[in-house]
Amino acid sequence: MSFYxxxxxxxxxIQEKAEExxxxxxxxxxxxxxxxxxxxxxxxxxxxxxxIHPVLMIIMIAAVLxxxxxxxxxxxxxxxxxxxxxxxxxxxxxxxxxxxxALFYWxxxxx
Amino acid sequence: MDTNALIAVMVALPIASAxxxxxxxxxxxxxxxxxxxxxxxxxxxxLLTPYGSHFFGGYVPLAQNATLAQxxxxxxxxxxxxxxxxxxxxxxxxxxxxxxxxxxxxxxxAIFTFLNExxxxxxxYAFLMFMGTASVSAILLSDDIFNIFVFFEIAALAQxxxxxxxxxxxxxxxxxxxxxxxxIAGPLLLLGIVxxxxxxxxxxxxxxxxxxxxxxxxxxxxxILMSLALITFGWLYASGLPPFHTIKSAVYSxxxxxxxxxxxxxxxxxxxxxxxIILRLFSYNPFTNIAIIGISVIAMILGITMAIVQTDYKxxxxxxxxxxxxxxxxxxxxxxxxxxxxxxxxxxNEAIITSFxxxxxxxxxxxxxxxxxxxxxxxxxxxxxxxxxxLLAGLAMAGVxxxxxxQSKLMLIQAAIQSGLPELGIIMILLSIVTxxxxxxxxxxxxxxxxxxxxxxxxNKIPRSTVISLVAxxxxxxxxxxxxxxxxxSLQTLAVGLV
Numbered sequence: 001m002s003f004y005x006x007x008x009x010x011x012x013x014i015q016e017k018a019e020e021x022x023x024x025x026x027x028x029x030x031x032x033x034x035x036x037x038x039x040x041x042x043x044x045x046x047x048x049x050x051x052i053h054p055v056l057m058i059i060m061i062a063a064v065l066x067x068x069x070x071x072x073x074x075x076x077x078x079x080x081x082x083x084x085x086x087x088x089x090x091x092x093x094x095x096x097x098x099x100x101x102a103l104f105y106w107x108x109x110x111x
Numbered sequence: 112m113d114t115n116a117l118i119a120v121m122v123a124l125p126i127a128s129a130x131x132x133x134x135x136x137x138x139x140x141x142x143x144x145x146x147x148x149x150x151x152x153x154x155x156x157x158l159l160t161p162y163g164s165h166f167f168g169g170y171v172p173l174a175q176n177a178t179l180a181q182x183x184x185x186x187x188x189x190x191x192x193x194x195x196x197x198x199x200x201x202x203x204x205x206x207x208x209x210x211x212x213x214x215x216x217x218x219x220x221a222i223f224t225f226l227n228e229x230x231x232x233x234x235x236y237a238f239l240m241f242m243g244t245a246s247v248s249a250i251l252l253s254d255d256i257f258n259i260f261v262f263f264e265i266a267a268l269a270q271x272x273x274x275x276x277x278x279x280x281x282x283x284x285x286x287x288x289x290x291x292x293x294x295i296a297g298p299l300l301l302l303g304i305v306x307x308x309x310x311x312x313x314x315x316x317x318x319x320x321x322x323x324x325x326x327x328x329x330x331x332x333x334x335i336l337m338s339l340a341l342i343t344f345g346w347l348y349a350s351g352l353p354p355f356h357t358i359k360s361a362v363y364s365x366x367x368x369x370x371x372x373x374x375x376x377x378x379x380x381x382x383x384x385x386x387x388i389i390l391r392l393f394s395y396n397p398f399t400n401i402a403i404i405g406i407s408v409i410a411m412i413l414g415i416t417m418a419i420v421q422t423d424y425k426x427x428x429x430x431x432x433x434x435x436x437x438x439x440x441x442x443x444x445x446x447x448x449x450x451x452x453x454x455x456x457x458x459x460n461e462a463i464i465t466s467f468x469x470x471x472x473x474x475x476x477x478x479x480x481x482x483x484x485x486x487x488x489x490x491x492x493x494x495x496x497x498x499x500x501x502l503l504a505g506l507a508m509a510g511v512x513x514x515x516x517x518q519s520k521l522m523l524i525q526a527a528i529q530s531g532l533p534e535l536g537i538i539m540i541l542l543s544i545v546t547x548x549x550x551x552x553x554x555x556x557x558x559x560x561x562x563x564x565x566x567x568x569x570x571n572k573i574p575r576s577t578v579i580s581l582v583a584x585x586x587x588x589x590x591x592x593x594x595x596x597x598x599x600x601s602l603q604t605l606a607v608g609l610v
């Protein structure tokens with residue numbers, strides 16, 4: 001399978017998973033733009049890990065790339081997760097609280 | 112008369128007016144007159160008030176009271192007691208002046224639009240708008256962290272009220288969710304404050320910093336770190352940063368356009384006010400800045416990518432507003448005087464531009480009663496002048512010169528590069544381009560594509576007051592874009608003080 005076919009297959013998958021509403025050119029291209037923006041922004045953000053260690057940065061970029069390629073399309077899943085359901089919101093709030101407390105508390109004491 | 116009492120009037124006047132408006136419900140003419148007079152006076156007060164402090168109840172610290180300080184033993188004059196602030200203190204500098212003025216201006220435009228777009232204006236709705244403005248003004252002015260918490264709660268209740276009063280489908284559900292999430296974040300913020308009170312013995316921020324600097328308390332103790340984490344969590348809720356970005360965007364979409372314009376201004380200025388408190392108290396800890404930058408980058412990425420895939424334009428604006436909060440956070444997180452000035456300038460610009468967009472797109476809701484972009488189209492023919500104004504608002508948000516956000520975003524990118532983090536500059540440029548694309552997608556579907564046959568456009572004419580508000584907001588955007596020093600000179604003093 002050529003590289004072009006892989007991309008085409010992914011785009012079709014994104015179109016299928018975009019939403020239950022009728023798919024239009026606008027929704028498909030919006031979903032694709034969001035997907036690319038998300039991956040590129042995360043990759044550029046990970047470059048900042050160079051301040052900790054350059055080797056760690058390379059490992060993390062490779063890891064993010066592999067995860068992104070394996071998990072694509074990410075945006076339909078992200079959209080489903082980031083919905084207005086109270087249970088979902090509560091879940092992420094509790095997770096965020098845990099991460100913040102752990103980072104501030106143990107991160108400061110042990111780094 | 113003590114001129115500095117005007118500092119308290121900035122909070123007291125909207126509260127008094129709000130309470131009075133609440134009693135006047137159903138007396139339409141009186142409501143209109145009182146609301147418009149209050150809305151005009153609110154932005155004028157900060158311009159007339161001299162810089163300084165206001166001590167509630169006249170409880171000045173001993174160090175500033177020459178009469179009482181005379182003859183005191185060194186046991187008192189040589190200790191923290193001499194500097195201690197016994198009452199609630201409000202501080203008013205050039206930065207607070209600019210921010211309270213801009214908040215007042217947005218309140219004025221929101222009230223002005225509301226009174227003219229509504230046939231029978233509700234006194235209760237005006238009450239909620241003024242209570243919110245008073246609370247956020249107090250959060251910006253107060254140096255007392257417990258006082259800030261009290262107004263944080265009042266602001267949250269006012270926001271819930273504004274959503275409930277909108278009458279938009281499913282608004283009650285969103286309001287209930289917002290208050291339920293607030294029931295987690297609010298008590299945790301209070302717990303963080305209580306821990307600080309327990310450890311330092313103070314609720315005044317200046318006194319707490321004095322306690323840290325004098326070594327009375329170890330600022331790196333686990334208890335203080337826990338307090339920092341809890342206060343940061345409360346800050347995320349108040350400002351709508353992740354994980355609260357979803358509910359915040361829902362809140363904006365369930366309010367009427369003038370209400371949403373005001374709600375986003377509340378979020379922006381609360382983010383700035385509590386963000387400054389966090390920096391003042393905890394900037395000794397480099398992890399604070401890293402955390403603020405991390406959260407801000409996540410907010411930008413999530414906000415803007417989620418905005419692209421929405422089909423409701425109010426939701427698109429809601430997510431874009433959350434994404435733009437990330438720019439402000441990055442400025443604060445960089446921790447340099449230039450970066451913080453850029454972040455504060457971005458906050459001022461964002462509050463103005465997002466209000467501009469909400470009021471502008473609100474005209475579509477006024478004419479069609481729908482915010483679903485799938486059902487919209489052809490609005491350019493209905494009112495081309497308003498369409499042009501909305502387009503200019505979108506260009507301002509994306510950071511197109513010579514409009515105001517261009518200056519603040521350019522400053523932010525420069526600050527990121529100067530701080531040795533060019534990656535942040537790249538992310539900000541990339542996301543600005545995507546913001547522009549998202550806006551253009553919404554603009555095209557609403558205004559430029561052919562009108563769907565089933566779309567019904569109402570005969571009601573867009574009130575002249577709405578167009579006047581939009582033109583006035585555009586003029587402010589152009590002025591701040593051409594002469595950014597008007598804002599940056601005012602904000603710089605505060606930023607330098609935080610470094």
